[in-house]
Amino acid sequence: MKPTRALLLLPLLMVFLAACGGDHPMSTLDAHSDLTRSINVIYGRIFWWTLLLFILVQGGLIYTVMRFRATGKETTNPEQVHGNIRLELTWTILPVFILLHIAIPTVSTIFESQAPASDDAVTVNALGKQWWFSFEYPELGVVTANEMHVPLGQEVAIRLQSDNVLHSFWVPQLTAKRDMVPGRVNHIKFKAEKLGEFLGQCAEYCGDSHALMKFRIVVDTPEDFAKWVEAQKAPADTVADASKAGFDAFQSAGCVACHAIRGTTAASIIGPDLTHVGSRTMIASGILENNAANIKKWIMDPGEVKPGSKMIDLNLTSEQADSITAYIQTLK
Amino acid sequence: MATPAAVPHTPAVGHSASPSGLWSWLTTVDHKRIGILYGLSALAFFVLGGVEGLILRSQLAVPNNDLVSAPLYNALFTMHGTTMIFLGVMPFSAAFFNYMLPLQIGARDVVFPRLNAFSYWLFLFGALVLNVPFLIQPFTQGIDPSSALAPLTRVIPDGGWFGYAPLTTKEFSPYLSIDFWVAGLQILGIASMAAGFNFIVTILNMRAPGMTFLRMPVFTWMTLVVQFLVVLSFPCITVALVLLLMDRLFGTHFYISSAGGDPLLWQHLFWLFGHPEVYILILPAMGIVSEVLPTFSRKPLFGAPFVIFSGITIGLLGFGVWAHHMFTTGLGAAADAAFSVTTMLIAIPTGVKIFNWIFTVWGGQIRLTTAMLFSLGFVGMFTMGGLSGIMHSSPPVDLQQQDSYFVVAHFHYVLFGGAIFGLFSGIYYWFPKMSGRFLDEGMGKIVFGTVMLGFNLTFFPMHFVGAWGMPRRIYTYDEGMGWEQINLLETVGAFILAFGVLLFIISFFRSMKNGLPAGDNPWDASSLEWITTSPPAVHNFDKTPTVYSDRPVWEKNHGPGPGYSLPEGDEHIHLPPPSIKPLIGAVGVGLFLTSFVLLNLTNLALAVTALGLALTFYSFYTWFLEPGH
Numbered sequence: 001m002k003p004t005r006a007l008l009l010l011p012l013l014m015v016f017l018a019a020c021g022g023d024h025p026m027s028t029l030d031a032h033s034d035l036t037r038s039i040n041v042i043y044g045r046i047f048w049w050t051l052l053l054f055i056l057v058q059g060g061l062i063y064t065v066m067r068f069r070a071t072g073k074e075t076t077n078p079e080q081v082h083g084n085i086r087l088e089l090t091w092t093i094l095p096v097f098i099l100l101h102i103a104i105p106t107v108s109t110i111f112e113s114q115a116p117a118s119d120d121a122v123t124v125n126a127l128g129k130q131w132w133f134s135f136e137y138p139e140l141g142v143v144t145a146n147e148m149h150v151p152l153g154q155e156v157a158i159r160l161q162s163d164n165v166l167h168s169f170w171v172p173q174l175t176a177k178r179d180m181v182p183g184r185v186n187h188i189k190f191k192a193e194k195l196g197e198f199l200g201q202c203a204e205y206c207g208d209s210h211a212l213m214k215f216r217i218v219v220d221t222p223e224d225f226a227k228w229v230e231a232q233k234a235p236a237d238t239v240a241d242a243s244k245a246g247f248d249a250f251q252s253a254g255c256v257a258c259h260a261i262r263g264t265t266a267a268s269i270i271g272p273d274l275t276h277v278g279s280r281t282m283i284a285s286g287i288l289e290n291n292a293a294n295i296k297k298w299i300m301d302p303g304e305v306k307p308g309s310k311m312i313d314l315n316l317t318s319e320q321a322d323s324i325t326a327y328i329q330t331l332k
Numbered sequence: 333m334a335t336p337a338a339v340p341h342t343p344a345v346g347h348s349a350s351p352s353g354l355w356s357w358l359t360t361v362d363h364k365r366i367g368i369l370y371g372l373s374a375l376a377f378f379v380l381g382g383v384e385g386l387i388l389r390s391q392l393a394v395p396n397n398d399l400v401s402a403p404l405y406n407a408l409f410t411m412h413g414t415t416m417i418f419l420g421v422m423p424f425s426a427a428f429f430n431y432m433l434p435l436q437i438g439a440r441d442v443v444f445p446r447l448n449a450f451s452y453w454l455f456l457f458g459a460l461v462l463n464v465p466f467l468i469q470p471f472t473q474g475i476d477p478s479s480a481l482a483p484l485t486r487v488i489p490d491g492g493w494f495g496y497a498p499l500t501t502k503e504f505s506p507y508l509s510i511d512f513w514v515a516g517l518q519i520l521g522i523a524s525m526a527a528g529f530n531f532i533v534t535i536l537n538m539r540a541p542g543m544t545f546l547r548m549p550v551f552t553w554m555t556l557v558v559q560f561l562v563v564l565s566f567p568c569i570t571v572a573l574v575l576l577l578m579d580r581l582f583g584t585h586f587y588i589s590s591a592g593g594d595p596l597l598w599q600h601l602f603w604l605f606g607h608p609e610v611y612i613l614i615l616p617a618m619g620i621v622s623e624v625l626p627t628f629s630r631k632p633l634f635g636a637p638f639v640i641f642s643g644i645t646i647g648l649l650g651f652g653v654w655a656h657h658m659f660t661t662g663l664g665a666a667a668d669a670a671f672s673v674t675t676m677l678i679a680i681p682t683g684v685k686i687f688n689w690i691f692t693v694w695g696g697q698i699r700l701t702t703a704m705l706f707s708l709g710f711v712g713m714f715t716m717g718g719l720s721g722i723m724h725s726s727p728p729v730d731l732q733q734q735d736s737y738f739v740v741a742h743f744h745y746v747l748f749g750g751a752i753f754g755l756f757s758g759i760y761y762w763f764p765k766m767s768g769r770f771l772d773e774g775m776g777k778i779v780f781g782t783v784m785l786g787f788n789l790t791f792f793p794m795h796f797v798g799a800w801g802m803p804r805r806i807y808t809y810d811e812g813m814g815w816e817q818i819n820l821l822e823t824v825g826a827f828i829l830a831f832g833v834l835l836f837i838i839s840f841f842r843s844m845k846n847g848l849p850a851g852d853n854p855w856d857a858s859s860l861e862w863i864t865t866s867p868p869a870v871h872n873f874d875k876t877p878t879v880y881s882d883r884p885v886w887e888k889n890h891g892p893g894p895g896y897s898l899p900e901g902d903e904h905i906h907l908p909p910p911s912i913k914p915l916i917g918a919v920g921v922g923l924f925l926t927s928f929v930l931l932n933l934t935n936l937a938l939a940v941t942a943l944g945l946a947l948t949f950y951s952f953y954t955w956f957l958e959p960g961h
Contacts, residue, residue: 023812023814024800024801024813024814025801025812025813025814026800026801026802026813027799027800027801027814028732028733028736028799028800028801029799029800036732038728039728039729039731039732042726042728042729043723043726043729043732046722046723046726046729047723049722050719050720050722050723053715053719054715054716054719057686057690057711057712057715058712058715060690061690061693061708061711061712064690064693064694065693065698065700065708068629068693068694068695068696068697068698069698069700070630070697070698070699071697074697077630077697077890078629078630078631078695078696078697079631079695080631080632081631081632081634081691081695082632082634082635082636083634083635083636083637083638083688084634084635084691087635087687087691088635088638088684088688091683091684091687092680092684095679095680095683096680099676099677099679099680102676102722102725102726103672103673103676103726106669106672106726106727106728106729107669107672107673109728110665110668110669110672110727110728111665111669113728114664114665114668130504160662163590164498164504165496165498165499165504166496166498166499166595168660168734168735170735170801170803172732172801176728176731176732177660177731177732177734177735178660178662178731179660179661179662181589181595181596181661181662182498182589182590182595183589183590183593183594183595184589184596184662186661186662187662199801199813201801201803201806202803203660203734203735203736203803203804204496204660204735205406205492205496205499205735205804205805206499207406207499207504208402208403208406209402210406210805210806211402211803211805211806211807211808211809212808287810307401307402307403308402308403
């Protein structure tokens with residue numbers, strides 16, 4: 001049996017080898033907010049307890065089997081032990097203390113993390129759609145999609161809602177997870193502790209393109225955040241002739257039926273607000289880089305990029321698509 | 333068992349010659365044959381669910397793979413979960429309940445043999461309703477989406493095995509896929525309920541004289557607990573499904589928030605069933621392990637009453653923890669804290685069991701048979717699943733792990749490393765009793781090694797990729813997330829695991845024909861099934877034993893007590909005659925419930941409804957008039 005047992009260590013070894021290299025941009029183990037850090041304190045505590053118990057049980061099991069293997073030469077049966085009340089009490093009562101050691105920080109963190117946000121928090125209304133996210137900053141007058149900007153070190157209060165199916169808002173390094181449930185408002189509050197872009201993804205099965213419902217939170221310095229807010233608040237720049245022609249194409253093809261571009265007549269709230277879509281790094285809910293080729297591909301055949309996409313295939317000609325693409329790129 | 337019947341006659345005449353042929357199987361009411369039917373069906377669906385799993389793993393082997401489309405992937409993970417739970421593990425356990433339980437308690441059959449047959453046929457009907465869509469889909473894919481037949485374009489269930497509303501409501505899933513799923517589960521639920529009551533009444537009433545509660549084998553005990561869980565938890569999902577059916581068919585709004593309903597109602601009802609269901613899946617395996625470990629250590633089960641009472645405690649607590657599946661839904665701090673604590677409490681009886689199993693083995697004379705290896709593997713692997721379970725019993729931690737691959741790792745350690753390892757152990761342990769032959773032990777060790785290796789390679793790395801943020805139920809992922817190597821490794825593991833299962837199946841069917849003869853009590857075991865012949869006669873026991881110990885057969889052979897005794901003289905043997913009525917009744921009930929699927933398409937379905945009801949009433953009415961013996 002020895003070779004079999006050695007084989008069992010193989011997966012462990014391979015996993016550790018695989019674990020050594022590489023980036024893990026969505027790793028829950030790298031906490032970059034007060035919320036996720038407090039979670040990892042509890043996680044660490046449980047981890048060490050479970051590791052101890054793991055070694056105890058597996059070690060005990062393997063040792064017992066090795067020590068008490070039958071030799072085939074026994075002449076009598078082993079002693080017929082039926083139990084031991086003291087041992088039973090020990091392993092019934094000892095775990096209570098371990099569980100208390102886990103339960104106390106658990107309960108206090110539950111209540112702290114679910115307490116109401118402070119009054120000066122930046123509020124964001126996050127709305128889950130099939131399959132993208134709308135982000136509205138009600139106090140700042142900003143509406144955007146799939147890319148949420150937040151200031152470093154300041155409390156952010158996200159109000160999570162859905163008007164369709166269930167979704168779950170998850171940026172592992174900043175927010176942990178909370179569902180978007182039709183008919184309810186859920187809350188996440190956190191303070192980001194590191195600048196940069198943090199990836200997120202819907203974590204509740206929501207239909208065909210659940211796997212393609214991605215988003216990100218960009219943590220800016222407070223100054224950059226203020227600049228971003230100013231830029232987002234402004235209506236779209238519609239002065240240039242080129243953009244006039246582009247908007248005409250946008251309008252005549254039917255895009256206006258679902259999308260809003262502030263400063264123009266396009267005002268529908270069915271699809272993402274495109275007022276400043278050119279300033280986002282990704283399109284189609286975080287799955288394609290924001291460039292001309294991708295925009296064209298996306299609007300010409302939405303169902304190909306995103307199975308079941310609610311964006312209607314408008315049967316655009318290549319020329320129409322080019323001119324709409326050029327226009328969208330001007331919406332910085 | 334003594335019946336007030338008139339003519340005593342010699343056993344083994346007239347009754348024990350087992351009839352053969354298809355008709356004899358369709359009309360059988362023999363618990364052993366029904367057990368075999370359950371077992372073979374479970375094996376077939378286990379393979380089907382495994383193939384679905386392999387396709388899922390193949391799709392995820394590399395980033396941005398396009399082996400299957402998004403909708404097909406979603407349908408496959410829905411069916412993988414539904415199949416493994418309802419058509420794999422549950423009927424596998426039912427195979428052992430049916431075959432072994434009457435033998436273990438010294439009975440000639442279950443108390444309601446025809447109801448037992450009805451349960452099996454209804455189970456099979458439900459299983460087919462769930463899987464027939466795979467055969468329909470290829471023909472309906474091309475239907476014009478604007479035609480009246482559009483709901484037929486998607487028929488393979490694709491709402492997840494958990495079927496969360498509102499995704500499963502008509503607005504978001506206007507296809508028959510969800511209707512097939514609802515009908516299938518509804519049918520399976522009735523089959524399970526009928527079987528549940530049957531076994532409860534059987535265990536309470538049919539035990540051999542002298543078999544008090546604490547003399548019952550632990551497998552029988554765990555079966556009893558499981559049947560109570562079944563009859564108490566399945567009504568919850570039945571109600572949930574009826575409400576969903578009403579929303580889909582008749583325009584009610586139980587789960588539709590814009591009309592005053594609440595999608596969380598579904599989750600509460602579903603998990604009020606779903607969590608006990610986890611224990612319905614695992615407790616039978618725990619019962620098997622509690623038989624196997626003592627037998628191959630040549631010792632009694634350490635702390636048997638504690639093992640039994642912790643099983644009961646787990647069953648009871650299982651009804652008070654359902655909302656730990658809902659920590660991310662925003663139930664509020666007080667509810668999260670309360671359900672967290674009740675969940676943590678379950679760790680205590682679970683730990684009690686694990687420690688008692690280890691101390692059962694301690695000091696024994698351990699024979700590493702394949703059955704023993706799988707039971708020891710169960711203890712090790714189930715412990716893994718238990719420990720990761722402690723992690724997400726803490727809601728803040730769960731906010732990271734919920735719906736990530738970490739949870740996928742967790743429940744596969746519980747359901748594969750736990751339940752299926754236990755069931756494999758049971759197959760190797762009881763195969764000699766069921767067939768009279770040993771299941772190839774040399775091959776068995778290779779099977780164990782391959783399954784153990786493949787299992788750990790597939791599921792252990794999922795802890796990592798989950799902690800690195802990979803969500804569940806995604807049909808594709810991008811490069812650069814650090815998930816690539818791990819996913820490839822898991823896929824390789826899955827194929828090794830599948831190879832191990834394939835070896836098992838080959839060796840299973842070969843041993844059935846050519847296995848070494850085993851004799852009545854090849855393992856020197858302790859419970860009553862080992863005193864009868866292998867395979868047992870149709871009437872199980874020539875004479876009903878009187879039991880004096882919790883290990884009657886061991887004590888008879890090794891002392892100190894007499895163990896059990898057999899009465900003097902001949903005994904009247906009362907066996908029910910075969911009947912086709914259970915099969916007709918199952919078809920009737922099945923048709924009645926399935927007609928709701930078609931009702932979403934055409935009102936002609938009402939004819940099927942009527943036919944189903946007519947068959948049901950005909951079968952039950954004539955069944956009641958049939959002579960019982």
